[in-house]
Amino acid sequence: KNQVEQSPQSLIILEGKNCTLQCNYTVSPFSNLRWYKQDTGRGPVSLTIMTFSENTKSNGRYTATLDADTKQSSLHITASQLSDSASYICVVSAARDAGGTSYGKLTFGQGTILTVHP
């Protein structure tokens, strides 16, 4: 069964500090892994997308890593700001399988709720 597990469930840090969020997945066949940021009451916004051949990708203060061998990804946030308070969701997309049924199917993690305090 395809699964995406994120840790920790929630995290509280002080403004200016760094943090790392984890994502483990069992989706197969693998196509790409995405990190989304979702502010309360709004739709998710894409931070990074990584394919099998990419092991790191940055978007400003956000840096995602991917280890396709161990099926793990992390999202590192540098010099956190109050506006980083949100839910961070790891999503894995399946590639086309022999039957063509998995193509594009997304499996979502439960998210990590990050709270940044001043």
Place this chain on the structure above:
Amino acid sequence: KAGVTQTPRYLIKTRGQQVTLSCSPISGHRSVSWYQQTPGQGLQFLFEYFSETQRNKGNFPGRFSGRQFSNSRSEMNVSTLELGDSALYLCASSEQRGGYEQYFGPGTRLTVT
């Protein structure tokens, strides 16, 4: 380009009623996917439409249905509403199937009483 728009933004219905939600994708995007988000289950995939055809479907009962029009706008319908259908319903659009670059709308908050 304008982003993904969803209407209505908020909706209150009673059990047993039906509801139709609307999603207008980004201009030029032909794929529209629908998701249900609840505090307990997180984001769950409902279905994906591409060129007016349902291409992928999640594990939801037949009460949940959708369609896509020739202009790529999509509607989602839920019949015989249950309390557990209370959720944020999100739609996302992308140029191609599989949604490599997928953009989400703000969602429709449905409350079933």
